Amino acid sequence: MKIFVTGATGFVGSAIVDELRNRGHDIVGLARSESSANALSDAGLNVHRGNIADPESVTSALSQVDAVIHTAFNHDFSRYLENCEADGRLLDALARALEGTDKALIATSVTIVTPSGELSTENDRALDQVPRSASEAFLDYANRGVQTSVVRLPPSVHGAGDTAFVPALIALARKRGVSAYVDDGANRWPAVHRDDAARLFCDAVERPRPAARYHAVAETGLPFREIAEAIGDGLGVPAESVPNDWAEVHFGWLAMFAAIDNPVSNDWTREATGWASREVGLISDMRNAGYFSTPSD
Missing domain, CATH: 3.40.50.720 (NAD(P)-binding Rossmann-like Domain)
Structure with missing residues (x-):
């Protein structure tokens, strides 16, 4: 075609x-x-x-x-x-x-x-x-x-060259010195x-x-806390909770996405x-696909 x-x-x-x-x-x-x-x-x-x-x-x-x-x-x-x-x-x-x-x-x-x-x-x-x-x-x-x-x-x-939400979360954690999740971070992505x-x-x-x-x-749905912890590990910064009423202050435009619970x-x-996943999962990909590289790397 x-x-x-x-x-x-x-x-x-x-x-x-x-x-x-x-x-x-x-x-x-x-x-x-x-x-x-x-x-x-x-x-x-x-x-x-x-x-x-x-x-x-x-x-x-x-x-x-x-x-x-x-x-x-x-x-x-x-x-x-x-x-x-x-x-x-x-x-x-x-x-x-x-x-x-x-x-x-x-x-x-x-x-x-x-x-x-x-x-x-x-x-x-x-x-x-x-x-x-x-x-x-x-x-x-x-x-x-x-x-x-x-x-x-x-x-x-996700994958090499990703420029969307996870890279934005990484950039925010690098800037603030902490990788945050909302409340207990049990919401799922x-x-x-x-x-x-x-x-x-x-x-x-x-x-x-x-x-x-x-x-x-x-x-189907990774707890957001696990994503935040993987970001913290990748950057060498702590992963910490922020209360829901403080999420917009911390995350800015990312707040809605950081708090969403979206199991699918x-x-x-x-x-x-007949489709099925063949590739690595998000956490593994974050560790191995250049997510924590800086522009000078």
Whole structure:
């Protein structure tokens, strides 16, 4: 197949591209900038110039491809609500453009759209009050001739080159001299290696299931205290509790994520696709994938 990938140069998107190529697919990568276009071209990929902030510039590629995997997202958390709404609008435009074609449109969502504090499953619909739920509204186009589905990613998608929440927690612990967790740190984070996640995206696009919600989760829920302790060990700083009412002061924009309790099942995903984790877990990866390197290393 010829597959259009948004976010093709990103942390998860580039792993998806590598896996698709290994499976013999042709790839068209979305490039916003000249540097991204050059990187894709140098890697031997087809390039489509466009910007996720301009849906028409993205949908113009769809007639040339057999399927779409959407991983691009603006991760400026100071504008998180706005960025989630924009992602929803882009997915709606993509789905409308694909209406009646029976082509697959696989998008990225997150596990934290499900209820907190209880084991969530793929049957759980995204909660309307969670901003990222906007990225799942397009699933309704499964009734209009589009093979829509989402792959939900956990708070930690880890591996060499990670720039998301765990590196941010490490940077904060290095700055403050303590690796913190909220209250007793029993709240749980699911996790997955980016290469495992990439394989699930590829499985989903090769064998689409209308309106499916997949959970790219290898570890159902690590107690956050264990993550904080691993950070403390890696930096040589203590791991200590901060009370919930002090979390925002200590963690800043990370406070919501540091306190979230998000255990997630992957039972249906494994049964439906045969997918299973092959890579190392988060704690082991933190020790061996350069998480504690400094820029001068």
